[in-house]
Every structure is written in C-alpha cells, then in structure tokens.
Amino acid sequence: MPELPEVETSRRGIEPHLLGRRIEQLEVREPRLRWPVPPDTAERVAGQRILALRRRGKYLLCDLAQGVLMLHLGMSGSLRVLPTRTAPGAHDHIDLHLSDGQCLRFRDPRRFGMLQWTAAPAEAHPLLRALGPEPLEPAFSGAYLHQRARGRRASIKTFIMDSHVVVGVGNIYANEALHLARIHPNRAAGRISGARLAVLVRAIRDVLAAAIAQGGTSLRDFVREDGKPGYFAQSLRVYGRAGQPCPRCGGHIHQRRIGQRSSFYCAACQR
DNA sequence: CCGGACGCCTGTCGGC
DNA sequence: TGCCGACAGGCGTCCG
16 A cells, blocks of 8 residues: 555554653554564563554654654555454454553554554664655655666656655556656666756655545555545546556557566656 | 665565 | 455566
C-alpha cells in the first residue's frame, strides 16, 4: 500500500489517539515481519509516554521519553485505533495497548512491514541515515534533482522511486507524477533538462499533496485509522488504467514493466 | 559507484 | 470447479 500519502494519512489519523497517552503494553502476536520484531521491544516501550508522532519518508516515528518506536507499513500494512478488547483478525500482528483503553492495531497480511525500538535520534538509525530529502520540503528542488541525476542512466521512474534520491515516492505516485510532468517513465534520468526536472519536482509535490488531502489511495489493503478508505483512487490519471484514454490528450495508456514494476504512461504526451 | 535481478510473504485474479 | 502462474502499494541485498 503505503506510499508517503498513505503513511501521512495514517500519521494524522492516529496522532490524536496517541499523543500524551502511556503505552500500557506492546502485544506482539507475530514477530516475523520484514525484520523480526526484537524480543525485548515490548519491555523497552512498556510504561512510556508518547511524546510525538512523526514521519520520515514511509517510516512512522513514535517519540518516547526513552528512544523511538519505528514502524514501517511495507506493502500491505495498515493501522487502526480500536477498543483494546476487539478480537484480532488473522493478520493483526501487533497491538499497542494505550492507557485509555484503546489500542493501535497493526495489520500486515504480507508481513513486509517492520516495528522496532531504537535509541534517539532515530535519524541515526541505519535504515534512516542515508534517506534523501522529504519531497514536500524545500530541499527537494529542481536544482537538487538535476544535480543528483547527472550521469545517471537509470530510468527516471526507477530514479525517483529510489529513497536515497527522494523519500516517499512509490509506484503509484511515480507513475502519476511522470504523467503530470509529461515525461516518459523510461527516459534516462541523466538525459532530462533541469527545466523539465523542475517541472517533475512540482508534479511530485502536487500529486502527493493532493493524495494526502484525499486521505490516500485505497486499492487493496489500505484503510485509515477508523477503517475508512482514502479517496485518491478516483483521481488516478494513469495508474491501473491501461487501455483507457489519456485524460490529457486522449492517447492510449500503455502498461509495461520498468525496473520490475508495472508502469503506466501515455506514449503520445509523455516524452 | 551503478544498475538490474532477487527475495521476503499472502491474497487475488485470470486463464485453462 | 480446481489448479497454476502472474501480479500486487516496498526495499535491502547481492552480483556483475
């Protein structure tokens, strides 16, 4: 599921339920995620107050009095806030029981997600240290992308999906942003002008901001903390629309694999 | 350093 | 109806 808009939607949804609450207990029913949940995680966080809930790329960072609880939703993860007594389903792997009788429940059918405690600052964690800039912040500029793209022969789509270049852009929004910017997804990153990369930066910002405003995209697994879907799926211009007409020029939307990922584009207006 | 392929998992869908 | 392969929103690791 979750690209930046879905993680940010989750963050905003759960934040009011977590802030200032104490962690009564961390219940791990299934520790076998992308990386196994370390056995001492529950005792590291038990009794601690939640001071802040932040997002870095697709990671959620829960600041505690001691250290930080890191959470990644992987491909199929979602978070719900529920009464603690609610019976868990088959893929409800983790419950964070809160001091007010609610719990934060992590569901992840494919188990590509992660949960682990780390000492502050979380930014020093090996998985976060080398991440690129946040796409909605000023450091992600046309000049930055142009400089990073210099000499790179990888396709622009693969390039913007690389979290070391810019965080948060996954397969859906890479396709959408490239369509908005009229750039063919298979064009070599290093062979695109600075002016066009500046347009792409704006397109990435616009599509992510619009998706956040709609509560993200729900295709399969993603739901908000209250169980409702996000509504951006209806705004998708090319993703999942192979064979349909391009909303800009009426051309044919193609689908092909680029970098092992399904890619959608209009060959008429994306160059 | 770079680019491409490969796993890790489960669920679903289309074709035969 | 059942089986089987392909595919699905991520990403670290390995290899050439």
